[in-house]
Amino acid sequence: xxxxxxxxxxxxxxxxxxxxxxxxxxxxxxxxxxxxxxxxxxxxxxxxxxxxxxxxxxxxxxxxxxxxxxxxxxxxxxxxxxxxxxxxxxxxxxxxxxxxxxxxxxxxxxxxxxxxxxxxxxxxxxxxxxxxxxxxxxxxxxxxxxxxxxxxxxxxxxxxxxxxxxxxxxxxxxxxxxxxxxxxxxxxxxxxxxxxxxxxxxxxxxxxxxxxxxxxxxxxx
Amino acid sequence: xxxxxxxxxxxxxxxxxxxxxxxxxxxxxxxxxxxxxxxxxxxxxxxxxxxxxxxxxxxxxxxxxxxxxxxxxxxxxxxxxxxxxxxxxxxxxxxxxxxxxxxxxxxxxxxxxxxxxxxxxxxxxxxxxxxxxxxxxxxxxxxxxxxxxxxxxxxxxxxxxxxxxxxxxxxxxxxxxxxxxxxxxxxxxxxxxxxxxxxxxxxxxxxxxxxxxxxxxxxxxxxxxxxxxxxxxxxxxxxxxxxxxxxxxxxxxxxxxxxxxxxxxxxxxxxxxxxxxxxxxxxxxxxxxxxxxxxxxxxxxxxxxxxxxxxxxxxxxxx
Numbered sequence: 001x002x003x004x005x006x007x008x009x010x011x012x013x014x015x016x017x018x019x020x021x022x023x024x025x026x027x028x029x030x031x032x033x034x035x036x037x038x039x040x041x042x043x044x045x046x047x048x049x050x051x052x053x054x055x056x057x058x059x060x061x062x063x064x065x066x067x068x069x070x071x072x073x074x075x076x077x078x079x080x081x082x083x084x085x086x087x088x089x090x091x092x093x094x095x096x097x098x099x100x101x102x103x104x105x106x107x108x109x110x111x112x113x114x115x116x117x118x119x120x121x122x123x124x125x126x127x128x129x130x131x132x133x134x135x136x137x138x139x140x141x142x143x144x145x146x147x148x149x150x151x152x153x154x155x156x157x158x159x160x161x162x163x164x165x166x167x168x169x170x171x172x173x174x175x176x177x178x179x180x181x182x183x184x185x186x187x188x189x190x191x192x193x194x195x196x197x198x199x200x201x202x203x204x205x206x207x208x209x210x211x212x213x214x215x216x217x218x219x220x221x
Numbered sequence: 222x223x224x225x226x227x228x229x230x231x232x233x234x235x236x237x238x239x240x241x242x243x244x245x246x247x248x249x250x251x252x253x254x255x256x257x258x259x260x261x262x263x264x265x266x267x268x269x270x271x272x273x274x275x276x277x278x279x280x281x282x283x284x285x286x287x288x289x290x291x292x293x294x295x296x297x298x299x300x301x302x303x304x305x306x307x308x309x310x311x312x313x314x315x316x317x318x319x320x321x322x323x324x325x326x327x328x329x330x331x332x333x334x335x336x337x338x339x340x341x342x343x344x345x346x347x348x349x350x351x352x353x354x355x356x357x358x359x360x361x362x363x364x365x366x367x368x369x370x371x372x373x374x375x376x377x378x379x380x381x382x383x384x385x386x387x388x389x390x391x392x393x394x395x396x397x398x399x400x401x402x403x404x405x406x407x408x409x410x411x412x413x414x415x416x417x418x419x420x421x422x423x424x425x426x427x428x429x430x431x432x433x434x435x436x437x438x439x440x441x442x443x444x445x446x447x448x449x450x451x452x453x454x455x456x457x458x459x460x461x462x463x464x465x466x467x468x469x470x471x472x473x474x475x476x477x478x479x480x481x482x483x484x485x486x487x488x489x490x491x492x493x494x495x496x497x498x499x500x501x502x503x504x505x506x507x508x509x510x511x512x513x514x515x516x517x518x519x520x521x522x523x524x525x526x527x528x529x530x531x532x533x534x535x536x537x538x539x540x
Binding site for chain 2: 124126
């Protein structure tokens with residue numbers, strides 16, 4: 001148990017949070033990387049998921065690709081990419097985007113797919129264009145499931161951003177790897193606790209957003 | 222004003238154009254009414270799916286303006302497919318569908334659908350929009366100003382017998398019958414000439430169904446829309462149709478007649494069975510009982526009484 005109390009002492013020490021290698025800066029990096037990864041993968045996965053969901057085309061390809069992407073070991077990929085691209089941010093960011101795309105794609109696609117067929121059929125029969133059906137009917141009705149995908153992607157990313165430090169790009173992984181190498185287990189454990197806390201806070205915030213974006217009148221969806 | 226007097230103004234170019242347009246419209250309207258030509262025309266229409274299933278087979282059908290035509294038949298007879306060809310929700314593989322003389326294949330489907338009212342089974346309301354928002358859908362799609370769309374929506378709510386207080390409810394908060402009323406109001410909101418109704422009352426209980434049928438008959442007497450109504454319920458067809466088209470599996474027309482003709486002279490056993498004639502349900506007799514004259518079916522089960530007053534026979538309703 002003294003590891004925990006040492007970790008706590010480390011976490012609450014003002015010196016940990018300030019100075020040249022301040023934890024505050026690592027925490028900010030960690031959050032920024034998470035945000036960057038989610039934004040980049042959302043820009044790729046959400047339009048693709050909506051397109052697949054709306055047209056019904058490429059459904060099988062999406063399932064196979066997401067399954068395959070989930071099976072890629074992140075540590076292996078980041079090492080491979082770092083060997084190829086060098087140390088720094090690109091390798092972990094690409095790795096994390098690969099990690100985040102499957103849940104986002106699944107959320108975007110399944111959200112659209114869950115909209116009852118008779119609702120889109122009626123929208124079309126009233127004279128909505130395909131674009132209007134997507135934007136005014138399918139997307140609003142699918143936001144709940146989409147945010148579910150965002151939550152699970154964010155959770156995976158925020159805990160895997162640790163890998164950025166593995167190739168020298170900072171984040172909360174830095175004190176973790178540093179603690180591991182210098183046998184400063186208080187630091188290592190402190191960094192882990194902080195990451196777990198961050199993940200929990202992020203999930204609470206996102207579940208709040210999920211509740212807000214779910215359109216009124218659709219308790220069932 | 223540039224010195225132009227009111228007289229000059231009245232004959233300005235735009236006003237003159239307006240007069241001409243109005244005159245042409247009037248002329249088209251008058252000749253159209255006199256001619257009374259078909260407003261919806263199926264010309265040798267077939268629909269065959271890639272797997273070889275024939276949904277509709279060489280249908281020739283001319284639907285009159287202002288009449289309610291009921292397409293009736295059991296499931297898989299292509300009646301819904303026929304209906305959906307009118308607003309291009311389905312395209313025929315052979316033949317043409319003309320609406321007001323224009324081949325719908327040459328029309329922009331999105332624009333066409335905004336001009337044709339559509340009511341479907343299970344209402345098909347947008348669950349994330351309120352009743353008023355749902356009814357305003359088509360007027361807003363047609364680019365009408367917001368206050369005009371709202372005015373039309375409120376008018377239609379009243380028209381279909383929905384209380385104004387329902388306007389801000391969501392579809393999930395309504396009963397099945399109320400949802401169907403909203404569906405009808407939505408279809409009427411842009412005041413289309415043609416109204417397509419695909420088993421609109423199929424999912425509500427018999428009592429509410431009868432109520433909705435009566436309501437539709439009342440609306441139709443007032444609005445005189447060209448209605449194409451799909452159902453598998455012969456009683457509903459007899460209650461609403463000015464004309465009934467009976468279809469059978471494979472998408473072929475078996476009989477095309479007025480309700481009275483259909484009941485008096487069913488074309489064949491299929492129609493007879495479909496009507497319920499075969500089991501004697503529609504062969505009625507008047508029997509004198511101590512309590513008075515009673516109308517019964519062939520098995521002597523009482524169905525009703527003979528009216529006391531002389532009433533003119535309602536058109537389309539067989540005695």
